[in-house]
Amino acid sequence: MALTLRTLTADGLAEFQRVLDSSFLHDSTDDELERWRGLFEPERHHAVFDGDELIGGGGIQSRDITVPGAGPQPVAAVTSVGVKPGHRRRGVMTRVMRAQLDSLHEGREAIAALWASEAAIYPRFGYGLAAEFSRLSVPRGAAFRRGVSTGGERVREVSRDEAMPVAKAVYEDVRPGRTGWLSRTDAAWDYHFADTERDRGGLSAYRYALHPQGYAVYRVKNDWQDRGPRGELHVRELVARTDEAFAALYRYLLDVDLVGELKFFTASDDPVVHLLEDSRLALRSRSDSLWVRVVDVDRALAQRRYQSDVDAVLEVSDEFCPWNAGRWRFTVKDGAATVQRVDDDPDVVLDVQALGAAYLGGTRLVSLARAQHVQEVTPGVLNALSHAFLGDREPHCPEVF
Structure with a gap:
């Protein structure tokens, strides 16, 4: 029977979720379904049917x-x-990918x-690896190096009801400067x-x-051994407005009693390794x-900012979204980019996957050239282009969506 594609309606969530459960070998509860409903945008969900x-x-x-230099986009x-x-x-x-990208073309995003x-x-659909995270493990009590300041403010354990309004305010203050962080509605907070x-x-x-300037959320896995407790402290999120608050929260978590190890899926450039007296204690x-x-291509490249001036003609290949294919003059002046379609000879040839990988500033185009995603035509242009794309910090997304 021929396959058909439709957008969903508000009452289609339960059936859609049953298919996802089957796909991911999961069994959703009614509570999970209702939680997901707050994030569900039926008009932006495409479903494929085989008959009915x-x-x-x-x-x-x-x-x-948050994108490099331009805040949330x-x-x-x-x-x-x-x-x-x-x-x-089949x-x-x-x-689904075709329907999504066609609907996005020349739209909001x-x-x-x-x-x-x-x-x-x-x-194969043009996505490039743009960010990574670190699985961090640090033993309890790991000492900070001399000179690290944690300030004079106390870290307090509080209830969820007291913590969440503060966490939301801190997150909103910090998010515009953290590449890769996403906006969160109340429904997103409840879900995550x-x-x-x-x-x-x-x-x-x-x-x-x-x-006063940050928060941490964590769980504990108890582990009582013959030589004493060796529990695991699993950090869900640690966010701080200031460097002192960041250090104070880490110090607090590293000193929690009955714990043997702190574990955290964190940013790949998490500075805790540089706070420690013995950096090798931080396994990553x-x-x-x-x-x-x-x-x-033209809208995306123009909506972020860049580290240095550059003027180059990029020849982009994109089989899945042919409107991107062709030659584009990419010019950066004082951090701002203009992008125009041209017929000029290319300085750099690359695929759209490479542009996606480099977009958040964490993947170097020169590295992608060694992986044969990028080819330099005009000597010297690739280094300049690669430098322009770099961000101030490694991109990181603290939530799976």
């Missing part, structure tokens, strides 16, 4: 993301992409972003900090630590987080 049977789909959340936060077992390898996901369940899936028994995964309920491993897709 819903067999796959994908959605978009309307969010803002619109992003299509792609989510809930899945295909029901037994219906795979082009279902390709149809010039870029799309997602977390990939499998890293091999999304490059849900705290039912099922959400805990065998760990404790969330605990909330407040500093990296993994992919955000994948970015440039929807419209």
Whole structure:
């Protein structure tokens, strides 16, 4: 039977969620479904049907993301992409990706972003690996180096009701300067900090630590051994307006009793390693987080700012979104870019995946050239272009959406 594609309606969430549960080998509860409803935008969810049977789909959340030098900008936060077992390898996901990107072309968002369940899936649709996170592990009590100031303000453990208004205010103050951070509605806060028994995964309920200039949210996994307690403290989020508050919150977490190790999925450039007296105590491993897709080359490249002036003709290949393919003059003056379609000879040849990977300023174009995503035609231009794209800090997204 022929496959058809439709957008969903408000009453289609339960059926759509059943397909996602089947795809991700998950069993949603009624509580989870209602929580998800607050983030559900039915008109931005595409579903593929085989006759009357819903067999796959994908959605978009309307969010803002902080981009280098320009603060929050619109992003299509792609989510809930899945295909029901037994219906795979039939082009279902390709149809969803096609519908999403066609709908975004020349619309509100010039870029799309997602977390990939499998890293091999999304490059074929033009997504590039734009950000990573670190799995950080630090032993309890690890000393800070001499001279680190934690200020004189006390960190307090408080209830969720007291913590959340403060956390939301701090997050909103900090977010515009943190590349990769997303806007959050109240529904997004409720979703990401849900705290039912099922959400805990065998760990404790969330605990909330407040500093006048920041907050930390964490869980604990108890582990009582013959030589004493060796629990794990799992940080969910640590946000601070000031460097002293950041250090004070880390110091507090590292000194919690009955704990053997602090664990945190954190930014790849988390400065805690430089706070420690012995930097080797901070064990880190990296993994992919955000994948970015440039929807419209001219709009996307013009909405962020750049580190240095450059003038180059880019020849972009993009089989999935042919409106991006061709030659573009990319000119940066005093951080601001103009992008115009031209017929001039190219200085650099690259694929759209490379532009997505470099977009948030964490992936160097010179590295992508070594991976054969980028080719320099005019000597010297690639180094200048690569430097211009760099951000002030490594991009990081503190939530999976």
